Amino acid sequence: xxAAAGILWGTIGIQVKTLLxxxxxxxxxxxxRMVFAVLILFPFIFFTKREIxxxxxxxxxxxxxxxxxxxxxxxxxxxxAIQKTTVATxxxxxxxxxxxxxxxxxxxxxxxxxxxxxxxLLLCIGGCFFAATGGSMxxxxxNLPGVLMGVGAGFTFxxxxxxxxxxxxxxxxxxxxxxxxxxxxxxxLPFSHPLEI
Numbered sequence: 001x002x003a004a005a006g007i008l009w010g011t012i013g014i015q016v017k018t019l020l021x022x023x024x025x026x027x028x029x030x031x032x033r034m035v036f037a038v039l040i041l042f043p044f045i046f047f048t049k050r051e052i053x054x055x056x057x058x059x060x061x062x063x064x065x066x067x068x069x070x071x072x073x074x075x076x077x078x079x080x081a082i083q084k085t086t087v088a089t090x091x092x093x094x095x096x097x098x099x100x101x102x103x104x105x106x107x108x109x110x111x112x113x114x115x116x117x118x119x120x121l122l123l124c125i126g127g128c129f130f131a132a133t134g135g136s137m138x139x140x141x142x143n144l145p146g147v148l149m150g151v152g153a154g155f156t157f158x159x160x161x162x163x164x165x166x167x168x169x170x171x172x173x174x175x176x177x178x179x180x181x182x183x184x185x186x187x188x189l190p191f192s193h194p195l196e197i
Contacts, residue, residue, distance in 0.1 A: 013087035016079050026083055030075040031192040034185040041178040052172040055179065062167050063179035064187075070160035071184025078153035084146030092128045093150025099124065100158035108162060 019029050045053055055063070081090035099121050105111040164176060 013082055013091050016082050017087050020079075020083055026076065026079045027192055029079055030072075031185075031188065033075065034071065034181055034188065037181045038178070038185055041174070041181065045174055045178055049172070049174065052175045053178075055171065055175065059167070059171055059175075059179070062163060063176065064183045066160060066163050066176070066180035067183030067185075068187050069156050069163070071181050072188045074153055074156040074160070075184075077149045077156060081146050081150035081153055084143060084149065089146070090150050090153070093147065094154050094157060095124065095128045096151055096154035097158040097161070100155050101161050104158060104162045105165075109165065 016029060020026070042053075078090060078094060081093060085093075102111075102113065102117055102121055106113050167176065
């Protein structure tokens with residue numbers, strides 16, 4: 001399951017780039033990605049584990065925050081980074097997430113910032129650089145908006161991990177995923193172009 005998830009996750013950039021090449025906008029791709037996710041997830045949960053659809057106000061608050069930060073904003077930033085740079089560059093910038101996670105885990109969960117973790121993060125930064133450039137900046141297509149969007153995607157993905165950690169023992173994983181995408185879609189609708197496909 002983990003391997004399958006990793007493979008599917010790894011294809012997102014290629015899929016988005018392909019759709020962009022067919023002249024679909026980032027806004028349209030983000031919209032329909034969330035629409036199809038909601039149309040699949042909620043019926044699946046209803047017919048298999050409908051009891052996990054029950055949530056309280058605390059859950060709704062958390063799901064809303066995750067929806068805004070890590071569904072709505074993440075998708076926009078990540079897909080825009082792919083559009084403005086390259087798939088390799090966008091994916092590499094997304095891998096700044098562990099750096100943000102380590103810092104926020106220290107702030108919010110008092111997790112120790114150990115020498116081992118520091119070295120791991122430095123290796124992460126170095127690995128991101130070499131994976132995208134092969135050691136030469138000449139091979140990396142960089143522009144400031146694209147870079148900022150890629151780093152922003154890393155930050156919003158880190159928020160998903162940090163916020164989810166606070167509620168993972170209280171709600172089923174599918175509940176968190178379904179409702180966060182649902183709220184992300186609701187918040188995104190006023191800014192979307194639903195007829196553009």
